[in-house]
Amino acid sequence: MHPKTPLPDYFSNCTHCGFCLAVCPTYKLTGDENNSPRGRLRLWSEEAAGRLPQDKWTDFYTDECVGCLACETACPAQVPYGELFEHTRHDHVSAGRSKPPLALRLAAAAVARPAWFNLALLPARFIRSLGLSIHRFLFKGRPALLQSTAAYARELMQQHRPTGPRVAFLTGCLMEAAFREINFATVRVLIENNVQVVIPEDQTCCGAFQEHSGLAGAEPLRAQNRRAFLPLDVDAVVSNSSGCGYSLGKSLAPERPVRDVLAFLGELGPVRRERAGSRARLYVDLPCHLVHGQKAAGIPQNVLDATGYSWELAPNARDCCGSGGVYNIQKPENARAILAGKSAFLNEAEGAPVILGTSNHVCMMQWHSAGATGLVTRPYEVSHIIQLLDPGAGFAVRATAPASAPC
Numbered sequence: 215m216h217p218k219t220p221l222p223d224y225f226s227n228c229t230h231c232g233f234c235l236a237v238c239p240t241y242k243l244t245g246d247e248n249n250s251p252r253g254r255l256r257l258w259s260e261e262a263a264g265r266l267p268q269d270k271w272t273d274f275y276t277d278e279c280v281g282c283l284a285c286e287t288a289c290p291a292q293v294p295y296g297e298l299f300e301h302t303r304h305d306h307v308s309a310g311r312s313k314p315p316l317a318l319r320l321a322a323a324a325v326a327r328p329a330w331f332n333l334a335l336l337p338a339r340f341i342r343s344l345g346l347s348i349h350r351f352l353f354k355g356r357p358a359l360l361q362s363t364a365a366y367a368r369e370l371m372q373q374h375r376p377t378g379p380r381v382a383f384l385t386g387c388l389m390e391a392a393f394r395e396i397n398f399a400t401v402r403v404l405i406e407n408n409v410q411v412v413i414p415e416d417q418t419c420c421g422a423f424q425e426h427s428g429l430a431g432a433e434p435l436r437a438q439n440r441r442a443f444l445p446l447d448v449d450a451v452v453s454n455s456s457g458c459g460y461s462l463g464k465s466l467a468p469e470r471p472v473r474d475v476l477a478f479l480g481e482l483g484p485v486r487r488e489r490a491g492s493r494a495r496l497y498v499d500l501p502c503h504l505v506h507g508q509k510a511a512g513i514p515q516n517v518l519d520a521t522g523y524s525w526e527l528a529p530n531a532r533d534c535c536g537s538g539g540v541y542n543i544q545k546p547e548n549a550r551a552i553l554a555g556k557s558a559f560l561n562e563a564e565g566a567p568v569i570l571g572t573s574n575h576v577c578m579m580q581w582h583s584a585g586a587t588g589l590v591t592r593p594y595e596v597s598h599i600i601q602l603l604d605p606g607a608g609f610a611v612r613a614t615a616p617a618s619a620p621c
Contacts, residue, residue, distance in 0.1 A: 227293045228255050234285035234295075239534045239552045240278050248275045251285035251295050258302055273311045276302055278548065280541045281426065282534035283506035296507070300425055307428035314427045318540055322429045325387040325419040332362075335391040342392070350586035351542075351579035353596050355395045363390055363397040364413040370405050370610055378408035379449040381478070386458045386575075387419040393575050399604040400454045400475060406485055406605050414442040422461035426539030436465035444469055452478050454600055456504035456574040457539060463508065474504060476573055476599055480514025484603055489522035495565025496525035496602070499556075499581070501574035502534050513573060513599060521602035523569065529559045537580035549580070550587065557584035560594050568594040571602060 234251040235241050241250035248257065254275055260266035276299075283296050306312040314322075324331045339357045347354050358366070363385045381404065385397050404411050417439055421432035443451055443466055451466065452475040453459030463472035498518060504510050518525050536542055536552030560568060570581050578598060584590045 227291045228252065228259075229291050230256075231290060233288045233290060237284040237288045237533070239280050239282060239284075239536065240548065243548060243551055249278050251279075251289075251293075254279060255293070255295070255298070258298065268311065273306060276306055277312055278545065280534055280536065280538035280545075280548075280552070282502040282538060284502065284532075284534060287506045287509075300428075303428035304430070308430065312428060314429060314540075314544065318427050318543065319429065322423050322427055322431060325423050326431055326435060328387060328390070328418055331387055332391045338392050339394070347582070347586070350583040352392075353578055353582035355393060357393060357395040358398065363394055363401065364415050366398055366610075367401045367411045367413050370401055371411060373610070374405050376405050376408045376410050378410065379482075380410040380412060380447070381473075382412045382414060382443055382446050382448045382451045383475075384417060384420065384443075384451065384453040384455075384458055384462055384472070385413060386453070386455050387423070389455055389458070389575050393578075396454060396575060396598050396601060399598070399601045402605055402607075402609050403479070403484070403600055403603045404452075404475070406609060407479060407482055409482070412446060412448060414446065417442040420458045420461040421465065422457050422539060425461060426541070427544075439465050450478055454573070454598065455576070456501040456508060457576060460503040460507035474508060474510060474573065476513050476517050477510060479603070480517045484517055484520040485605070486520040487522035487603060487605075492523065493566040494523055494569055495563065496521060496523040496569045496571050497528040497560075497563060497565075498525055498531060498599070499528045499535065499570060499572045499577065500531045501572055501577050502538075504573060505532055517599065517603070521571075521599065523602065524565075525571075528556075528570065530556055535577055535580045537574075537576050539576060542580055542583070550583075550589070553580060553584055554589050557581065557589050560584065560590045561592055563594070568592075569602075570594055570596050571599045572596075573599050 230252055232252060238250045247253045257272045257275060261272060279299055281299060285295050324334060339359050341348060342355045342357055343359060345354055389397055401411055419435050421435040424432035439462060451470055451472045453462060453472055454475045456474060459472050459474055466472055498513060500512050505512060533556060534552060535556050536549035542549035572578060578596050581596045
């Protein structure tokens with residue numbers, strides 16, 4: 215069961231100031247007060263107090279929320295909206311007031327079994343390894359078909375023998391199963407920057423999928439990850455997915471913070487890629503669970519400079535893209551409308567090529583769909599920022615110093 219929260223105490227924190235309205239994507243879409251954080255909090259508090267009976271409209275407006283957490287950043291009273299929303303969504307699903315689609319229920323069961331999930335998505339990795347994209351969310355890439363990130367990291371650690379900080383790396387469920395080339399790039403970047411990489415093979419899904427969908431099963435995953443990560447002798451736990459990092463951070467707190475890998479690299483001062491003469495331009499979008507969940511200021515400037523590209527923040531970079539974990543599957547029309555406003559600039563953006571960079575694979579899927587569904591009609595690339603720091607596969611096979619000497 216999802217842990218109970220003293221809802222009335224938290225509801226009383228809301229001063230109804232309305233600051234959340236200006237940042238809420240569903241309120242901006244509809245102009246409906248009930249479709250805003252302030253409106254939802256009022257519905258939930260009235261129902262919790264017994265002054266409002268359960269009805270379809272409360273269920274509807276709860277399901278409409280993207281869960282971007284922008285309202286938490288805007289809130290002067292520090293209402294823990296994300297916690298209240300997660301609690302309410304789980305209650306609605308467990309009571310049958312909301313029912314995620316069968317595909318999401320099956321996926322939630324699958325991500326709790328990483329070996330099976332990796333096997334189930336082998337066809338997706340194969341299709342992507344051919345450089346193909348057959349779905350609006352399936353951006354191109356070349357993931358390893360069979361080698362795991364853990365095995366790859368052991369191979370590179372043995373070859374290069376870095377001597378710097380030691381980190382434990384969360385590989386994620388969907389990232390590892392479908393987009394593991396991003397994980398491989400992360401390992402290469404960390405090791406090139408003299409970081410020792412440890413990947414606990416008994417780690418599991420961070421629980422974000424269950425949090426987003428309202429389904430049960432998150433707590434056993436959190437407990438497993440506590441057993442996997444907390445005993446390790448490391449300087450940091452890092453994640454290359456803002457949503458996964460945010461969720462794992464809640465599991466490991468307060469014993470150990472979880473760092474976004476780009477923030478961690480920013481403190482080290484990453485190796486710079488040189489791209490002399492490139493006409494490409496990088497537009498950086500900031501994932502919601504990075505800036506509103508993890509409360510990060512953004513992606514460090516020295517990290518973005520190290521990509522070697524001319525870059526700038528995308529317009530409305532701190533606004534939600536409509537992904538919301540699984541929101542773009544459950545509410546595709548809303549998600550598309552939110553993305554339409556965010557992605558319109560790409561049609562006129564300067565650069566050859568134009569690169570949309572972010573730090574969350576689920577956001578990458580959403581941004582890819584802008585071209586696949588016709589919102590953006592000119593060519594552009596979608597990339598994780600860590601991939602733009604990547605020394606490339608040649609780093610893994612280059613001649614190195616003798617095994618006894620640090621690389």
